[in-house]
Structures are given as C-alpha cells and as structure tokens.
Amino acid sequence: MALDSTGSAADRRIGRGRIADQIVDDLRERILSGELPNGSRLPAERDLAERYGVSGSTVREAVRVLATVGLVSVRHGAGTFVTAESDTMIGMSIASLVRLEGIGAREVLGMLGALNRYAAQLATEEASDAEIASFRVAAEKLAVIDDSDRVLEDLRAFTRCLSEISHNALLIAVCRLLADVQVELAFAMSGGQVAEWRRVVGGLHADRLAVVEAVESRSARRAAEAVEAHSAHAARLILSSPQAKRIQVSDPGCTHLLAGLVNTRLNSTGN
Template sequence: MAESTDDRRAYRTIERVRAADQIMEDLRDRILRGELPHGSRFPADRDLAERYGVSVATVREAVRALAAMGLVRVRHGSGSFVTVRSETLIAVSMASVIQLEGSPATDVMEILGILYSHAAGLAARQATDEEVASLRAAAERLAELDDLDQAMKDLLHFLRQLSTLSRNPLLAAMCAFLGEVQVELAIELSERRLLPLREVAGALYPDRIAVVEALEARDADRAVRTTRAFHDHALELINSSPTARQIRISDPSYTRLISSLMSTKLASITR
C-alpha cells in the first residue's frame, strides 16, 4: 500500500496485551482521519501483521471488530474495503443505543418529530428555489397511492430530501436513519393488519404540502410548526384508527418490534 511520508504516522509495534483492541483503535483512527478513505482497498492481513509485529490471527480479530462497526466490509475472494460514511456510523450507533435501551416506538417517533421540525426550520432559510420546487414535486407524487410500495419509497425520498435541505449533515443523517425506522415500523404494522397504511398516508398529503408551502414562503417558524403538526397528525391517525384498541405503541410488544427492526438494520448496515 503506497503512503506519503509527510502526513502519515508510522505503524507502531503493538504490545501483546490486548493487541487486537489496540490495532482496531489505531486503524479506526486512520479511517476516521481519512488516511484510509471510503472505497479504498483495506491493507492485507499479512501486511498489517508485519507492520504491527503481531500474528495474522490477531489482525483478523481487529478487522472483524472494524467490520462490526461498519467501517470495513470484507468481501471473500476480493479482499476488504473501507466503507466509512457518516450516515453508516450514526446509524450503527443509534441502532445500538435503541436496541440496548429497549426504546419504545413512542421515544423514536418523538425524537424524529423534533429533528424533522428543526430540519424544516433550517431548510426554510437554506434551500434554493430549485430545491424547494423539487421537494414540492416529491410531495405531489404522494397524491396518488395506487402502488403502496412505491408510495413508501416516495415518502422516504420526501423525508430524506427535507432533512438534506437543512444543510446540516449530522441532522440529515439522524433524520434519514430514524425516518427509515418509522416507515419500516408502519409497513410492519400494516402487514400485521394493525394499521391502515394507505388511509394514513393519504390523509397526510395536505400536511406534506403545508410543509412545502412554509418553505416556499421562507417562513422558518411556520416550517417548524407545520412539520411538527405533520408529525403529530401522523401519530393521531395511527392512534385513532379502527384498530387503535389493538395498538399500543408503547406496549412491550412494540418495544420488541423496534428491537427486532434494529437487529435487521444493524445486520444490513454492517454486512
């Protein structure tokens, strides 16, 4: 692996005690500093073993830990590659916390409402006219819900675009992950016949348009209010649906459902 000598630290010999952990931390720091950029081929295990002065088995243990964090993807037969992206790191961290704490769906949705409202307020100030026009087009595609699968994809696109217009990468990444969780939870409830997803999605069309109109007016306070109203209306429709007596989103069964979704997402993120 070619390296410049000016801005790269020499690989140091690692002490035998907890060598795999020390190697993992050193390689993680190199990845996060950009010495090993996203998409680049990761150094071969034997090369790293020689540079760190440890066995190949020790290096492989460190690489497995990096893969579990979503920083490296091991492709059998073609080597390992760096897969560091801010969205991946945030998603792994948030999914782990949600699963570890046993967070109920109510907590996830409450946080999401706050994040999207803040994103909309920023977007009202930051987005260009062309970007707002594109957001309106995304919202208007949800006027017809003939194909529910496509509608859910369009909804995710609308939500992702709204958060991206905030010009805040950290906020956008958090919204993107939690937005996917919310939509996947809705789909799961629909498949269990506990949520009339088509009716709920259709009833929220005016709320989405209201958010766009606030951005078009460049009214940040209004954008915050309409986005929060959009989010609250969604929860109200879920709770007032004909199956509301069967649904209790804060019920332990829904906490387990969130945990199951997190397990699936962690597997997909780090695969």
C-alpha cells in the same frame, strides 16, 4: 511511519497492553482521517500482523471490531475493505441503542419530529427556490394512494427531502435513517393493507402540504409549527391501526419490531 492501503508502510510494532484495541484505534484513525479512504483494501492479515508485531488472531480480532462498527467489510476470498459511510456508522449506533435501551416507536417518532423541526427551520434559510419546488413535487406525488410499492418509495423520498434541503450534513445522515424507519414502521403497522395504508398516508396529505407551504413562506416559526403538527398527527395515525394495537400487545413499546426494522434498513444500506 504511516500505514497505507498497499501495505508498504514502516513497522508499527506496539506494546502488549490491550493490543487489539490499539490496532483498532490506529486503523480507525487512518480511516477517519482519509488516509485509508472508503473503498480501499486493507493490507493482508499477514502484513498487518508483521507490521504491528502481533499474531494473526489479534489482527482478526481488531478487524472484527472495525467491521462491527461499520468501518470495514470482510469479503471472503477478496479481502477486507474500508466502508466508512456515515449512514452505516450512524445506523449501527442507533440499532445498538434501540436494543440496549429498549427504545420504542414513540421515542423514535418523537426524535424524528424534533430533528425535522430543526431541518425545516434551516430549510427556510438555506434551501434554494428550486429545492423547495422539488419538496412540493415530492409532497404532491402522495396525493393519490393507489399502489403500495410506489407510495412507499414516494413517501421515503418526501421524508428524506426535508433534511436534504436543510444542507446540514449531520441532520441529513441521521434523518435519512430515521425517516426510512418511520416509513417502514408505518407500513408494518398497516399490516400491508392498502386501505389502512391509505388511511395513514392519505390522512397526512394536508399536513405535508402545510409543511411545504411553511417552508415556502421562509418563516422558521411557521415551518416549526407545521412540522410539529405533522409529526404529532403521524404518530397518532401510525400507532392507532388495528395491526398496531395487535403488535403492541406482544411488544408493548414496539421495541422488537423497531430493532428489526432498523437492522433491515442497515443491511440494505450495506449491500
């Protein structure tokens, strides 16, 4: 008696207790199981209401919950579509946690450093020689800091690459978001000034090459140590700029800035 994306499933009437929550649970299970695949269109509101034996307003409430957690997207005039992408779901969870718990820049940078440490250790074992070579290319592109937009993209590519060559799907999904946020945070803290951007990004070039060389050596210990050194240096440089100090006066933990960056990253992913 499954509910499929065409709306041809059998009646799935449910009890009155926590009705919207039960609909959310039912649809979420079908989305996560792949029965309603990413990109598919949910049955029309009227069809869902009929099959669950509820009002249209109850269906709309359930759909709003699914949209909030990133499982569906409502396109006015077109319908509701499944958008079950790991980046979106993880991003929404992290964005909510940042705001609810008041998590600041140091905590996020520290977490990314710990995750990158593990990613580097895995990369020494799992990455192919070609993948490690591409990691070096990504690092070497950052030897010259002359154009902010280009450097922004190159830095994003480098920070993502380490997790990608770890071949750990969960690490890749979490690190992709946090790495992008770190890059945007560094740019915001630079105040958009090329000289300051050069101080931060250029100042980390030797550290990046050290990480690459450690991964090339296939030594998990060396890789972990190199990432720890890079992460600590990055945090110091990012948070020590004049712009960063000004931001921290009004936003001591940079929590509001960080929440805004996470949401901006999340919105760009969903488009």
